[in-house]
Amino acid sequence: MRRQRRQRLQVILAMLVLAAIAAGLMLYALRSNINLFFSPMQVVAGEAPMDRPIRAGGLVAKDSVKRDPQSLAVRFAVTDHVESIQVRYRGILPDLFREGQGVVVLGELQPEGWVRADEVLARHDENYMPPEVADALKEAGYAPEDYRDRADQSPPPAGTQPDAGVE
Amino acid sequence: MWAYLHKLASPQGFYALSVRLSPWCWGLALTLMVVGTIWGLGFAPADYQQGNSFRIIYVHVPAALLAQSIYVTMAVAGLVFLVWRIKLADMAATAMAPLGAAMTFLALFSGAVWGVPTWGTWWQWDARLTSMLLLLFLYFGVLALRGALGGRQSAARAASVLTLVGVINIPIIQYSVEWWYTLHQPATFSVTSRPAMPSDMWLPLLVMVLGFYCLFLAVTLTRTRHEILRREASRRWVRALTGEGS
Structure with a gap:
């Protein structure tokens, strides 16, 4: 009886390991398809196809957003801090869209290297905080993304007077 | 120790334990969820x-956590049943499957509702969303298999x-946001570092998560008890319990 149980356990574990290997290989083979978007680096390196719509993702580059005052047309650059690509879009942007925000744009890559976007989606990071905390961080000269690092070193600056003059 | 475990693994012993514990679990689950909801939504x-719109987190995260935890628990119960042939393990797995499917659906649905204002879309075939949908289909498969x-x-x-x-899908769900480029952001909470949100935001979330886990416990205890009665209906102790033919 004991031996029987051990055998069953071994068979099940072997089955699990094999299935895990199969799944792992499959995901590895499909990895470029599982990625939701191309980074600007990949687009510039020519990894993105030209003949069908692609998704490109990154941060909206600082001081790159130019809106047409007459229409909904907007241009901006998506960057990963190494390379950046120009995007043109006509339509309503999501509420979270702003410079420095993560976005994913869906559109066709043009031969000249810019993307004609049909859809712009906003990403957001894993940090949440009340507006007061965000303001205090900003005043102290930190980006909201620094929250976790700051919190590791000292209590959050909420309510306390932030150090002046860093900005 | 072993004798106690043996008693627990018998349907009769578990039944007695469930009768004693489940009212406490229901009470605790209800209290924690009411407190967490009012705290999270109001304060x-x-x-x-x-x-x-960020307040959706107070439903979305507990539901997603529970969806995966229930699945892992079912898998452990499945292993125990297959190796040791303990019937109670299978009864428990049967009892928790519908709740797991419901929680997976709730996580997907609340995520879609949340996605519209933040991302600008309610669905994208990104790795996290797709692997979660796969989890829902796995639950459906398990339920259908038992039904058929x-x-x-x-x-x-x-x-x-x-x-x-x-169960191989569970680590894929967990690490999808790190292995691939996804629309879904990486985890806010981890075991090793501080949460990426202040305590007046995560405390109500913690209360909600505990409430959901108590609900899981309560539902499992109660539904396993029903399953025991259904499957052991011809046993003498059940008939004595229901006052039939004693």
């Missing part, structure tokens, strides 16, 4: 970017094997 601060195979032994075995194979 926690809004997010600096997302405003009030009337014979208890074969149904239990098939469902256990399917649950066990499907």
